[in-house]
Amino acid sequence: MADLIATPTKPNRRTQSPETEDDPRWQLVERIVASPSFAKSERLSSFLTCVCQLAQSGQTQNINEQYIGSVVFGRNPDYDPGIDSIVRSHASRLRHRLGQYFAEEGAEEELLLTIPKGGYIPVFEPRHPHTESSQPETPKPFPNPGIIVAAEPAPSPVSPSLPVTQETPRKTSLIRILTIALIATALVAATSIGALVLERRHARPTVAVSESVPLFWSSLFNANHKTNVILADSGLVILQNLTRRRITLDTYLNGDYLKNLPPTAYPVAQTINLGIRRYTSIVDVNIQNRLFRMPGLDLDRTQFRYARDLRMDDIKQGNLVLLGTYESTPWVQLFEPSMNFYFENDLAAGVFSIVNRAPRPGEQPKYDALNNDPEHTVYGLVAYRPSLSGSENVLILEGQSMAGTETAADFVFDDGYLLPFLRSIRNPDGSIPYFELLLRSRSIGVEASRLEIIASRIENR
Structure with a gap:
């Protein structure tokens, strides 16, 4: 006992x-x-x-x-x-x-x-x-x-x-x-x-606060609202690849996803104790560290939580930052119905796609992430959405792989990408409307290409 x-x-x-x-x-x-x-x-x-x-x-x-x-x-x-x-x-x-x-x-x-x-x-x-x-x-x-x-x-x-x-x-x-x-x-x-990195006893050299902090980040991290940053449950991805079946948020919450495992998947899942182990992505840890390093960001009411520890009451109150797709962070499933872009993994066919619900001219209905792509195309998604209550904000950073999530993170943490975009969409009163960005990055050999926005949706546009 x-x-x-x-x-x-x-x-x-x-x-x-x-x-x-x-x-x-x-x-x-x-x-x-x-x-x-x-x-x-x-x-x-x-x-x-x-x-x-x-x-x-x-x-x-x-x-x-x-x-x-x-x-x-x-x-x-x-x-x-x-x-x-x-x-x-x-x-x-x-x-x-x-x-x-x-x-x-x-x-x-x-x-x-x-x-x-x-x-x-x-x-x-x-x-x-x-x-x-x-x-x-x-x-x-x-x-x-x-x-x-x-x-x-x-x-x-x-x-x-x-x-x-x-x-x-x-x-x-x-x-x-x-x-x-x-x-x-x-x-x-x-x-x-x-x-x-931040543990320095005496005053450090003054670092200028980026324009993106009051323009965007302060809507997610401030003294008036608590914020939960959710780190991915990477063991969940392993389990879904073993069983070849999707785990819904309901089964994740009640623990049924660990029951009635297929015979071929059970020994492996039992051996590495996927039900109790707490694996997360190094990309998610790096995102956490980047938040701590950002000058001027108010993190006093911020909590970093593991996806498995969250409950519906946590989702309904305060701001939210979700890291990873529905496979590693099932809470994303709550927001996908209202999003234009979402990820879909055909486990049987082995194809990971980004679905575009309402393609515009020049856009594709689906963007497939292929394992044998010679250009190593990587897709990431940044979604800035209202919370379930409508009174707070949600930021989702996800990709078809860790590299895809890192692509999304690189966009929001690099003022060279983020600030020109924010300035182009901000409202007359200076506020930032809700938006979704589908990003792509390619790498050939050791050379990585610049991030590019291949599709976007801006609220009321």
């Missing part, structure tokens, strides 16, 4: 004891979360408050990805951090935001607060080392001290400017910090590398 995990209580910085509230370290935390850099980001503030409270109460064993994901971000206690990187991605932004705070409104702070890479345990240290002739009053430790304090270089064995818990030598504290950092680093080494 699986172990039962109690649902932890959300952090509340108003429940501190008077003794804690008088501690300079906790007062620093309060100033940070009340600052302009944090005031508009409830999640980053909750993240920081949570880890500081846990450290304050001596619960450093709970300062881990699984616990933070459950308490701060509302994930199930048994969720898989290897697939859902929400804690790592927010930790990256938290480190950057802390660096911004101490470089700007907290420039005069005498005490620094950092979250070292490789873990989530808060560390306090003085901004400027104190000399023997200047020894300020030692800050009073928390009632049950647990926050690690980085020891500063000093001629004496114990720094007079910081409290030492239980008379432990500085060397022990440093070993503890290094041990935790090394263990945590080893655990996250196999996860998405892109989420670590």
